[in-house]
Amino acid sequence: MLKAEQLVKRFEDTVAVNRLDLEVKAGEIYCLLGPNGAGKTTTVHLFMGFLKPDSGTVKVGGIDVFENQLEARRRLSYIPEQLALYPNLTGHENLEFFSSLGSDPQGKKALELLLKEAGLQESAIHRKVSGYSKGMRQKVGIAIALAKNSKALILDEPTSGLDPEASNEFARLLTGLSKKGVAILMTTHDLFRARETGTRIGIMREGVLKREFKAEDVKHEELENVYLNQMRLSE
Amino acid sequence: MMIHIFDFEWRHIRTSGAFWGTAIILPLLIGFSLYLGSNRTTQHVETINELLATETAFYDDMRSQLEAIERGDAEVDAWFQNPANPLVLGQFGEAGRHIFLHPKPLAPLAAGQLDILPYYGKVTLTGLEPLRDNALENPFMQVSGSFDFAFVLVWLVPLFIIVMGYNVISSERERGTYSLLQSQPISIRAILFQKMIIRFLLVNGIIILSLIVWSVMFGIDLFNIQGLQLIVAISLYTSFWFALCVLFNLFQTSSAMNAVGLTGLWVFFLLIIPSVISLIVTSLHPVPSRALWITEQRTIQQAVQAEGDDLFDSWIVEHPEEFVEGDTPQFYNTWMRRFVWAQTVAEREHEAERQFEEPRKRQAQLASRLRVLSPPMTLQAWLERKAGTDTERLRSLEGEMRAFQQEWQEFFLPRFRRLEFLRSDELIHIPVSHKN
Numbered sequence: 001m002l003k004a005e006q007l008v009k010r011f012e013d014t015v016a017v018n019r020l021d022l023e024v025k026a027g028e029i030y031c032l033l034g035p036n037g038a039g040k041t042t043t044v045h046l047f048m049g050f051l052k053p054d055s056g057t058v059k060v061g062g063i064d065v066f067e068n069q070l071e072a073r074r075r076l077s078y079i080p081e082q083l084a085l086y087p088n089l090t091g092h093e094n095l096e097f098f099s100s101l102g103s104d105p106q107g108k109k110a111l112e113l114l115l116k117e118a119g120l121q122e123s124a125i126h127r128k129v130s131g132y133s134k135g136m137r138q139k140v141g142i143a144i145a146l147a148k149n150s151k152a153l154i155l156d157e158p159t160s161g162l163d164p165e166a167s168n169e170f171a172r173l174l175t176g177l178s179k180k181g182v183a184i185l186m187t188t189h190d191l192f193r194a195r196e197t198g199t200r201i202g203i204m205r206e207g208v209l210k211r212e213f214k215a216e217d218v219k220h221e222e223l224e225n226v227y228l229n230q231m232r233l234s235e
Numbered sequence: 236m237m238i239h240i241f242d243f244e245w246r247h248i249r250t251s252g253a254f255w256g257t258a259i260i261l262p263l264l265i266g267f268s269l270y271l272g273s274n275r276t277t278q279h280v281e282t283i284n285e286l287l288a289t290e291t292a293f294y295d296d297m298r299s300q301l302e303a304i305e306r307g308d309a310e311v312d313a314w315f316q317n318p319a320n321p322l323v324l325g326q327f328g329e330a331g332r333h334i335f336l337h338p339k340p341l342a343p344l345a346a347g348q349l350d351i352l353p354y355y356g357k358v359t360l361t362g363l364e365p366l367r368d369n370a371l372e373n374p375f376m377q378v379s380g381s382f383d384f385a386f387v388l389v390w391l392v393p394l395f396i397i398v399m400g401y402n403v404i405s406s407e408r409e410r411g412t413y414s415l416l417q418s419q420p421i422s423i424r425a426i427l428f429q430k431m432i433i434r435f436l437l438v439n440g441i442i443i444l445s446l447i448v449w450s451v452m453f454g455i456d457l458f459n460i461q462g463l464q465l466i467v468a469i470s471l472y473t474s475f476w477f478a479l480c481v482l483f484n485l486f487q488t489s490s491a492m493n494a495v496g497l498t499g500l501w502v503f504f505l506l507i508i509p510s511v512i513s514l515i516v517t518s519l520h521p522v523p524s525r526a527l528w529i530t531e532q533r534t535i536q537q538a539v540q541a542e543g544d545d546l547f548d549s550w551i552v553e554h555p556e557e558f559v560e561g562d563t564p565q566f567y568n569t570w571m572r573r574f575v576w577a578q579t580v581a582e583r584e585h586e587a588e589r590q591f592e593e594p595r596k597r598q599a600q601l602a603s604r605l606r607v608l609s610p611p612m613t614l615q616a617w618l619e620r621k622a623g624t625d626t627e628r629l630r631s632l633e634g635e636m637r638a639f640q641q642e643w644q645e646f647f648l649p650r651f652r653r654l655e656f657l658r659s660d661e662l663i664h665i666p667v668s669h670k671n
Contacts, residue, residue, distance in 0.1 A: 048418055070420045078418035084411025088250045089243075097243045102420030105239055141415075 001026045001075075001152045001183035002047060007056035009042055009207075016042040018207040020056070022185075024200075026151065029174055029184040031194035031215075034204035035231050040187035043204070044156045047185065048078050061151050074102065077145030081157040083137045087130035091120060091140045094129055099147035106147060118143035119173055135166035142173055145182075153177060155186040159193050171197040191227055195220055205230045240429045248437065257395045257438060262445035264391060268384040269446070272343030273453035275381070279338050279354060286333045286355070293329040294662060301659040314566055319656035322360075322570060324665065325647035331359035332643065333366075334636045334668050339623035341465065343455050345615075346381030347624025356632060358640045360647055361577035365632065384446070385618040388469065389611045390505060392442065393476045397497045399438055400480030402490035403430045409490060427484055435477045439470055461621060468617060475610050508609040512602055520597040528591050535583045539576050550575045557652045567654060574648065599626065635668075642666045 002024040009017040017039045024030040034040050045051040047058055049065040049072065058065040060072040085094040095111050106114075115125050118139040129137065138158055145153050155174075159167045167190070174197055178184055188194050194201050195215050203211040203226065210230055213223070248254045297318040303309040304318070311317040315327060324330050335355040356365035404427050407413040417423060443466055450457045457465065479500055483493040539546065551558050558571065606612045619625035646666050650657065 050414070050417060070422065073418060073420040076418070078414065080411075080414045082411055083415065085415075086247065086410075086412060089246060093243070093246070097239075098415060098419060100239045101416070101426070144415075 001061055002030075002154075002185055003057075003059045004043070004047065005057050005059075007043070007046055007058060008054045009039075009046055009051060010054050015207050017046060017053070020207070020209055022202065022209060024152070024183040024185050026181045026183050027178050028199045029178045029186065029197055031198035031201045032185065032187045032204060033189070033191065033194055033201060033227055034187075037206075038204040039207040040204055041156055042207075044078075044154055044185070044187055047154055048076070049073070070102065074148070075151045077141075077148055077150040077153045079138060079141035079145070079153070079155045079158055081160060083134070083141045085129045085132070085137055085140060088128060090126045090128055091115060091132065091136070091143075092125050094140055095143050095147060098144045103148065111143075111147065114143045114146045115140065117146060119169055133166070134161050135163075135170065138162075138170060139173070142177070145177070150182065152183040152185070155184065157187050157189065159188060159190050167193060191223055192220065195223055203227060203230050205233065237429055240426065241433045244430050244433045248434070253398045254437070257399060258441055261387075261392070261395055261438075261441050262449075264387045265384060265442065265445040266449045266452075268382055268387045269343055269449045269453050269455065271381070272346070272383050273455060275346060275349070276338045276342045279342070283333075283335050283337065283355065286335075289329065290332065294324075294665065297324060298659050298662045301657070301662065305659055314564060317656065319658070321647040321651040321655075321657065322566070324657060324662070325643060325651075326360040326362075331357050331362070332639065332666070332668055333357050334632065334639055336623065336628060336632050336635075339621070340456050340459070341461055341618075341621045342623055343453065344383065344465070345385035345618040345622035345624050346383045347385075347619035347622055348626045348629050349624050350381060352626065352629035353632065354629060356636050358636050358643055360640075360644055361573065363633070363636050363640060365636070385615055385622070388442070388472065388618070389615045392438075392473065393501050393505075393611070396434075396438055396473060396476040396480065397494065397501065399434045400431060400477055401483065401493040401497050403427060403434070403480065404484040405488060405490040405493055408487070424485070427481060431477055431481050431484075435473060438477075439473050442469055442473065465621065468614060472610060472614050504609045505611050509612055512605045512608070512612075515605065516598045516601045519601060520594045522594045522598060523591055528588075531587050531591075532584060535587060536580055539580050539583070542579075543576075544572075546579060547572045547575050557649070559652070559654050563654060567651075571652070574651075639666070639668050 002022075004020050004022045007017055007020040007022075008015070020039075020043060022030075022043070032040050032043065042051065046053050047060070047065065049058070049069045052066060061075045063072045063075065065072045085091075086097070089097065092108070092111055092115060095115060096105065096108075099106060099111070112125055116122060120136060120139040120143065124132065124136060129140070132140070153174075159170060162170060171193055174184055174186070178199070186194075186198070195218065198215045201213045201215055201218065201223065202209050211226055218226075300309065301318040304311060314320060315323060317323055333355055334357075338354075353365040353367050356363065358364075402409075404413070404423065407416055413423075416426060446465075446469075447457060449455075456462070479497060480493075483496055486493075488496070559567070603616070606616055616625065620628075643666055646664070
């Protein structure tokens with residue numbers, strides 16, 4: 001569903017992403033690990049079409065992100081690290097707005113159901129977003145993805161700043177989505193969550209995908225050791 | 236989808252101070268400017284009506300007196316009180332006609348050059364006197380100009396538009412919602428245009444609605460083709476400023492940078508371009524100073540005075556049929572001299588004036604061509620033309636006064652030169668300006 005081939009992105013003299021080959025299939029949760037500056041966010045931005053690659057291709061459901069950007073985005077949802085919504089609107093109104101951009105608006109009840117499905121408490125649905133926690137905002141983000149009926153979801157460090165309970169709840173939501181066949185690419189520093197939630201794990205360093213595992217094939221300690229080794233190498 | 240974005244944008248806008256500031260202050264400014272404009276126009280109309288009434292009363296009085304004399308019911312003590320005397324009817328005291336530039340229907344919208352140039356004047360046999368309502372204007376007004384609708388629209392509206400539109404997309408970036416917007420299957424440009432269109436509709440709506448409401452209140456007639464043209468002009472002008480806001484929002488610059496850039500353009504179009512145009516036209520077509528013109532007028536008057544009797548004698552030689560010789564009243568000889576001198580002064584001044592007037596006309600033509608560089612200046616000039624307060628129209632007053640003076644002289648002077656006094660039934664033939 002999500003596929004990068006020989007992806008290269010340079011910022012002046014720095015190669016942020018170097019000949020990256022990465023594929024996330026439908027129903028997979030791919031957790032991309034790596035130290036700060038490894039190129040994780042750049043990779044996400046390349047998948048989203050926010051950045052143009054120097055070479056290589058990025059496809060979503062077989063559609064080239066740069067050749068047919070709007071069509072690719074119909075199949076794709078994105079939750080940034082700090083998901084900002086319009087604070088003067090309610091969660092429901094934010095969902096109504098974002099889900100209507102580029103597609104037909106849905107009814108009030110349908111949107112309420114989506115928010116509930118995303119795990120937002122019923123009492124919060126019609127409250128202004130200015131009072132929402134990060135976890136609640138991310139649930140709205142998930143609801144936006146559900147409303148779009150996206151085939152793929154990209155998340156940039158979604159669990160940073162979440163308390164363990166919220167993080168756990170969020171992981172359950174992602175697992176639920178993946179079971180519906182959504183391909184999920186998620187960057188994170190949270191090794192535990194990556195192993196628990198992910199179906200595959202990749203470790204990036206200096207723009208290169210250094211290691212890839214199936215989550216079920218690696219124990220937490222092993223993953224930690226590999227990751228720390230990569231960190232040391234980058235120092 | 237557009238309706239949907241409009242709906243949400245409206246929810247955002249209605250919570251912003253910028254919108255409510257615009258929605259409250261702009262109508263008040265428009266209302267105040269139209270109130271002042273309406274007062275100014277009413278004052279002009281009252282002045283015109285008052286002067287016309289005075290004129291009518293004077294000539295009615297003259298006719299009554301003349302009829303009384305003709306019936307033998309009254310006598311005249313002195314020649315200068317005789318209502319049959321062409322001098323009494325065409326030159327002295329309240330005699331003469333006022334020529335007016337009547338306010339156009341849109342006059343309340345722009346004071347234009349009314350601060351500087353008169354809109355009416357008095358014509359007598361020897362006099363062309365442009366007049367003002369107040370001989371000494373408020374010095375603050377002389378410096379700042381009048382507060383009128385044209386000022387609000389041309390100068391202040393762009394500032395409100397900048398406040399409403401400078402950060403339409405940059406604020407999304409600063410708020411953090413930009414990446415979520417960017418990830419949706421719609422281009423940021425499409426979102427920007429739709430957000431800007433609703434702002435344009437709101438600001439334009441506020442201006443046009445305020446204009447219509449206040450105009451109805453102050454009796455300004457906008458329900459005609461000129462009103463429609465005005466609405467189109469306002470829409471074009473606000474579109475221009477919104478287009479600049481769109482342009483700045485397309486660049487990935489911060490809200491602060493956009494605000495500074497747009498304010499810089501405001502300064503550029505409203506202050507710098509007019510200054511540069513002024514510099515260019517005055518450099519290419521310098522107009523001699525007013526002091527030189529006054530000196531020239533004095534020189535002409537002194538020269539005519541010095542030529543004195545010689546000038547009159549040669550006029551008699553050239554126009555023997557227009558002078559009654561023999562035992563004529565003293566005032567006849569005196570005033571015949573004065574008329575000849577006045578005519579000579581007028582002819583010489585008219586000739587001399589050309590050298591002052593020609594560069595001014597060339598200046599005006601060049602300035603008019605260069606004005607297209609600045610949409611605000613173009614709109615200002617258009618509004619003044621529609622209001623009838625532009626320089627060209629106000630300067631045309633003098634030409635109209637001269638033309639009417641010729642008609643006035645043609646009626647009275649031949650009679651005076653033949654020492655023919657008027658009968659009461661002839662008074663209805665005294666020329667009236669077609670303008671009035």
